[in-house]
Structures are given as C-alpha cells and as structure tokens.
Amino acid sequence: MSISVLQAVLLGILYWIGEANLPFVGLWTIQRPLVCGWIAGIILGDALTGAMVGASINLVYLGFISAGGSMPADMALAGTLGATYAITGGLDADTALALAVPIGILGTLVWYARMTLDSIFVHVGDRFVEKEQYNRIWISNVLLPQIMAAVICIIPCSLAAYFGAAYIQDFVEMLSGTPLKIFQIIGGLMPALGIAITLQYIFKGESRVFLFFGFVVAVYSGLGLLPLGVIALLIALIYVQLAYKHGNDKSSIAQDAELEEDF
Amino acid sequence: MAEENKIKHVIPKKALYHAAFNWETWVQCCYNYERMMGMACGHTFVPVINYLYKDDPDGAAKRKEVMEREMEFFNVHIEFGSCILGMAIALEEQKSLGEPIPGDFITSLKTSLMGPLAGIGDTIYQGVLIPILLAICIDITLTGTVWGSIAYLILMLAISYVFSFANFFFGYQQGSDAIMDFLEKGVLDKLLLGAQVMGCMVMGGLIANYVTCKCGLEIVTSGSTFNVQETLFDAVMPKILPLGFTMLVYWLMKKRWTSIKIIILIVVIGVVGGLTGILTA
Numbered sequence: 001m002s003i004s005v006l007q008a009v010l011l012g013i014l015y016w017i018g019e020a021n022l023p024f025v026g027l028w029t030i031q032r033p034l035v036c037g038w039i040a041g042i043i044l045g046d047a048l049t050g051a052m053v054g055a056s057i058n059l060v061y062l063g064f065i066s067a068g069g070s071m072p073a074d075m076a077l078a079g080t081l082g083a084t085y086a087i088t089g090g091l092d093a094d095t096a097l098a099l100a101v102p103i104g105i106l107g108t109l110v111w112y113a114r115m116t117l118d119s120i121f122v123h124v125g126d127r128f129v130e131k132e133q134y135n136r137i138w139i140s141n142v143l144l145p146q147i148m149a150a151v152i153c154i155i156p157c158s159l160a161a162y163f164g165a166a167y168i169q170d171f172v173e174m175l176s177g178t179p180l181k182i183f184q185i186i187g188g189l190m191p192a193l194g195i196a197i198t199l200q201y202i203f204k205g206e207s208r209v210f211l212f213f214g215f216v217v218a219v220y221s222g223l224g225l226l227p228l229g230v231i232a233l234l235i236a237l238i239y240v241q242l243a244y245k246h247g248n249d250k251s252s253i254a255q256d257a258e259l260e261e262d263f
Numbered sequence: 264m265a266e267e268n269k270i271k272h273v274i275p276k277k278a279l280y281h282a283a284f285n286w287e288t289w290v291q292c293c294y295n296y297e298r299m300m301g302m303a304c305g306h307t308f309v310p311v312i313n314y315l316y317k318d319d320p321d322g323a324a325k326r327k328e329v330m331e332r333e334m335e336f337f338n339v340h341i342e343f344g345s346c347i348l349g350m351a352i353a354l355e356e357q358k359s360l361g362e363p364i365p366g367d368f369i370t371s372l373k374t375s376l377m378g379p380l381a382g383i384g385d386t387i388y389q390g391v392l393i394p395i396l397l398a399i400c401i402d403i404t405l406t407g408t409v410w411g412s413i414a415y416l417i418l419m420l421a422i423s424y425v426f427s428f429a430n431f432f433f434g435y436q437q438g439s440d441a442i443m444d445f446l447e448k449g450v451l452d453k454l455l456l457g458a459q460v461m462g463c464m465v466m467g468g469l470i471a472n473y474v475t476c477k478c479g480l481e482i483v484t485s486g487s488t489f490n491v492q493e494t495l496f497d498a499v500m501p502k503i504l505p506l507g508f509t510m511l512v513y514w515l516m517k518k519r520w521t522s523i524k525i526i527i528l529i530v531v532i533g534v535v536g537g538l539t540g541i542l543t544a
Contacts, residue, residue: 021291027341028393028419034401038412051412055404059473062397064522065389072522094475094544098533101526118295122334125293125302129330132323134309138289141306145293178537184544186533188475189508193525194394195466195474196512201390202466203513207459214467219502225402225468229395232464236457244453 001088003044003165010043011080012158013150018076019110020149027066033058033079033100040083053086054079056093057100059191063198074107077157084161089168094187095180101190103160110156114149121145206243210235271360274314274352281310283431286348287424290341299338307348308333308355315359329355332366339377340384342427346434346442347376353435372439379446391458392422395465402472474505479543492543 003011018030030036037054041047061075082100085091091099125140175183203211210232218228286307293302312330316322333355339347351373358364396415404411434442445451478496482489496503512525520528536542 021294027291028423029416032397032415034397034404034412035416038404038409041409047409048407051404051409052407055401055411058397058401059469062469063390063394065385105523105526115294115296118293119297121293122295122298122302125305125334129305129327129334132327134312134326134330137302137306137309140293141302142289142292145295181544182533182537185476185537185542186530188477188544189529189533190526191469191473192505192509192512193522193529195469195509196516196525197522198390198394198462198466199509199513200516201386202459202462204459207456207463210460210463211467214464215471215502215506216467216500217464218468218471219500223468224406225399225465225472228468229399229461229465232461232468235464236461239460240453240457243456244449 001090001165001169003084003088003162005162007043008158008162008165009154011040011084011161012154014039014043015076015080015157016150016153018080019074019107019153020114020146031076033061033075033082036076036079037083040080041087044084044087046087049087050083053083053091053093053096056187057082057097058194060097060101060194061104062191062194063201064194065197065201071108071111073101073104074111075104077107077110078104080157081160081164085164085168088165089172091168091172092184094184095172097187097190098183110152113152114145117148117152118145121148270357272356273317273360274311274356278310278314279349279352279432279435280428282307282348282352283345283428285310286345286431287341287427298334298336301334301337304337304348304351305330305334308352311352311356315355319359325359328366329359332370335370337373337377338381340381340388342388342423342430343380343384344377345427345431347373347380349431349434349436350376350439350442351434353438376439376442380442383446383451387454387458391462393419395462398465398469470506470509471502474502474509475544476504476508477543478504479540 014030014036018026018036021027021031030039033054034051035054037057038047038051040054041050044050057079058075061073061078064072064075066072078100081103082096085099086093086096121140121144124144125137128134128136128140172180199211214228214232217223217231223231286303289306290300290303294300308330312326315329316325319325333351351369354364354369354372358366358369396418400411400415400418402411403414478492480491482491515525515528516522533542537544
C-alpha cells in the first residue's frame with residue numbers, strides 16, 4: 001500500500017508537533033509513540049493498528065528521560081514512521097519495533113539541530129526587550145523557532161513516510177524467513193531496555209523486592225497491568241504507612257537511596 | 264522575603280493565569296543550548312510586566328531591567344519548576360512596590376532552586392509517573408482498543424496543566440520559604456518511597472507481559488525430544504529468561520553502558536541467536 005502526498009505531509013506535521021513541543025505539552029503526550037502511532041493510524045485510515053504498533057514501540061521508550069536538553073532517542077519519529085510502515089507494509093508489531101528503534105536514533109539529529117539553531121532566536125528576543133516591545137516576544141519564542149522546526153521536521157519525515165511506504169513491502173518480502181525471525185527476536189528483547197532505564201530511577205533500597213513480587217504475581221495470575229497497577233498502588237500506600245508508623249526513622253533511608261544521584 | 268499577613272498585590276489574577284498558561288504551553292518552543300528556557304521565562308513575564316512600576320516616572324527603564332533579568336539562562340523541570348516562576352513574579356511585584364529586594368537576589372534564588380526541582384521533577388515525572396501511566400495505557404491498547412492511547416493523552420494533559428498551574432500559584436502565594444520547606448520536609452520522601460514501590464511492581468508486571476525471550480534449542484536423544492524452553496526454563500518459572508535479560512540490561516546500564524550500546528548488543532544477540540537457533544521468536 002502506498003500513501004498519498006497529503007497523508008505524507010500530515011504525518012510530517014504530526015512529527016513536527018510531537019518533536020517540537022508545540023502547544024499542549026507535546027513533550028509528554030504527542031511525542032509518545034502510544035499517542036503519535038494512534039494519530040498516524042488515523043491519518044492512514046487504520047487507527048487501531050497504529051495505536052497497537054505505537055504501544056509496542058513505546059515499550060522501548062518507557063523511561064527515556066530528556067534532562068538538561070539531552071535526548072537519548074527520538075521517539076516521535078520512531079512512533080510516527082514505525083506505525084506508518086507497519087500499516088503500509090503489513091508488518092507485525094515486533095518487526096515494526098525492530099525497524100523503529102534505529103529510526104529513533106537517527107531522529108536525535110533533528111533534536112540536536114533544533115536545540116542549536118534555536119539559539120539564534122534568543123537574540124531576536126533580546127532585541128525585542130531592548131526596544132521594550134514585550135508583546136512581540138511570542139514571535140521570537142514561538143513563531144520563528146516553530147517555523148524553523150517545521151522545516152527540519154516536516155520535510156524529512158514526509159519524504160521518509162512517502163518513499164518508505166512505497167518500498168516497505170518489497171523490503172519485507174525480501175526479508176521473509178530467517179531475517180524476519182531475527183527482527184522478531186530483537187523486537188521481543190527491546191522492551192527490556194525501556195524497563196531497565198526506568199529501573200535506574202526506582203529500583204532502589206527497600207523497593208527492590210517489589211519488582212520480583214510484581215513479576216511473580218503477573219506470571220502466575222495473568223493479570224493485566226491495570227488491575228496490577230491498582231494492586232501496586234494499594235501495596236505502596238500500605239507499605240509507606242507501615243514504614244512511617246514509628247516516627248521519622250525511615251525517611252533518611254529513602255532519602256539516601258533516591259536524591260543524591262540526580263542532582 | 265518577609266511574609267506578612269497583608270501583602271499588597273498589583274497584578275490581577277487574570278494576568279497571572281495568562282502567565283502560568285504561557286509557561287506551561289510555550290516553554291519548550293524555543294528550547295536551545297544557549298539559554299535553555301530563558302526566553303520562555305521572559306515570555307511568562309509578558310502578561311504581568313506592564314502592571315509593575317505603573318506610577319513610577321522611571322517605570323519604563325525599570326520594567327526593561329526586569330525583563331532583561333528574566334531572559335537570562337534558566338532550565339528546570341517544566342511542571343515542578345513552575346513554582347519558581349510564580350515566586351519570581353511575586354518577588355518582582357514586591358520589589359516594584361518598594362521592598363528592598365536586590366535584583367541579583369531574585370536571579371540567584373531562581374538559579375539555586377532550579378537544580379533540586381529539576382532533579383526531583385525528572386525523577387518523579389519521567390522516572391515514575393510517565394512509565395506507570397504508559398505501562399497501564401499500553402497494556403489497555405494492546406488488548407485491541409484505541410482507548411489506552413486516548414486515556415494517556417487526556418490524563419497526561421490534565422495532570423500537566425493542573426499541576427503546573429497549582430504549583431505556579433503555590434510559588435506565587437507562598438514564596439521561596441515554602442518551596443525550601445517542601446524540599447526539606449518528609450512529604451517528599453514518603454512520595455518517593457511509595458512511587459518506587461508502585462513503580463517496581465508495575466515494571467515487574469511489564470517484564471512478565473512484554474519482554475519475550477525464548478530458547479529454541481531442542482535436544483534429540485534416541486527418539487525423545489528435549490525442548491529446553493518447555494522442559495527446563497518453563498519448569499523453573501515461566502518468563503525466567505525475560506527477567507534475567509532485563510536484569511542484565513539493568514546491570515549493564517549501572518556499569519554506564521549507553522542506550523545505543525545496549526541496542527547494538529540486542530541486535531547482536533538477535534542475529535546470533537536467530538541464526539544459530541538458540542533463540543526463537
């Protein structure tokens with residue numbers, strides 16, 4: 001299945017909104033493959049496949065943290081193009097995931113280009129302050145950097161979506177057999193990365209045992225993550241209540257375990 | 264800032280809401296290496312700046328001084344740091360009313376608060392809240408519905424805006440003393456401990472549900488086939504390989520492996536395991 005030029009441009013715009021943090025905190029929402037995969041699915045006329053592929057891809061980027069202007073992977077591009085290729089090429093989620101991860105690494109180029117080029121507009125903003133035209137600061141803070149971001153986001157993403165979709169099917173046919181199996185194995189292993197990154201932040205001190213507790217409960221009960229999340233929330237409440245029952249003696253432990261590393 | 268019961272305000276509520284909206288919405292539109300969120304901070308001051316030094320004959324120059332000060336380098340976690348913006352506006356307001364607050368004091372207070380709040384914010388927001396919410400919503404979506412995506416989008420927007428606005432007004436009304444107080448009190452420890460416990464449990468469930476790693480080896484001995492995955496690993500505990508692999512990745516990251524290195528490792532394992540048949544899909 002090939003896609004129309006209009007669809008390709010819409011996918012580019014989707015990537016721009018997710019990547020450039022335009023309105024409505026795109027950083028926390030549209031940037032996530034769970035969300036942008038779904039919207040890519042809507043653009044291509046198969047919202048459910050888009051959402052499900054996006055959800056699988058998002059497992060890799062669960063705890064990816066962008067702090068101090070760094071960006072370990074461009075999940076907006078991985079989600080948008082991953083869902084696009086899955087729908088147009090009829091890929092399964094694991095294969096789409098293995099394809100999306102390298103795309104995400106490539107996409108960080110756009111983020112770093114943007115962070116660098118945006119410095120120009122700061123000086124435009126300084127000029128507005130110099131002339132006391134405070135009402136025009138939005139031009140330097142929003143309008144100009146977003147036009148620049150639109151150029152560096154929409155063009156590559158639209159091209160990749162348009163031409164990628166045309167060739168993805170041939171590519172997958174070429175891969176069938178052992179290569180496709182390898183893609184699936186890689187796609188199955190990748191979520192471990194997202195979980196391990198999240199664990200860097202929470203797998204500490206007394207809470208360690210609860211990872212194995214949650215694992216065992218999930219393996220033997222087959223519970224979904226929503227009921228498991230509710231149980232986890234209640235257990236966390238009980239645990240904190242018990243830990244703080246005898247005055248403040250626990251607080252220092254939690255503090256040691258958590259705060260020191262992140263400053 | 265000395266907290267008195269009767270503090271005079273010159274900035275109307277509406278302008279403050281506009282300022283908080285400017286912060287939360289446009290904060291990363293011009294994110295850059297030179298000043299990070301500096302200009303977004305200036306943009307936040309735009310709705311309120313003209314209420315300051317209104318009756319001062321020298322007002323224009325003083326307003327410019329405020330804006331120049333607020334355009335300086337600034338970087339913080341968006342939602343957790345919005346109290347700093349509220350606090351800075353309150354301080355500039357009191358300064359404009361004649362309180363003896365040096366401009367440098369405001370800048371250094373902002374700078375000293377942004378480190379701790381960025382650290383806590385990134386940990387709680389990106390390390391705990393988002394992964395848990397994502398994990399649950401991904402699970403819902405993968406049962407075959409788009410509602411997981413929609414629920415995540417709406418919940419995340421609501422949480423971000425409500426928390427950012429509330430935190431902004433907390434900073435504006437309570438000032439720097441209250442922010443310091445919060446940073447030192449035990450509330451935060453309780454929150455972090457609870458978040459860690461809940462987060463770890465959900466991550467355990469995620470490993471069981473979504474990491475796949477199966478051994479494809481079969482040992483054929485005189486008529487009977489010994490399937491390593493079924494007879495060995497599944498007998499010990501189902502999903503033991505995914506758990507082991509996740510802990511290996513965790514350990515490697517503790518050893519300062521970057522995520523790109525891990526991705527390369529996973530690709531190598533996939534290629535070698537797939538070609539030799541040790542691993543199967």
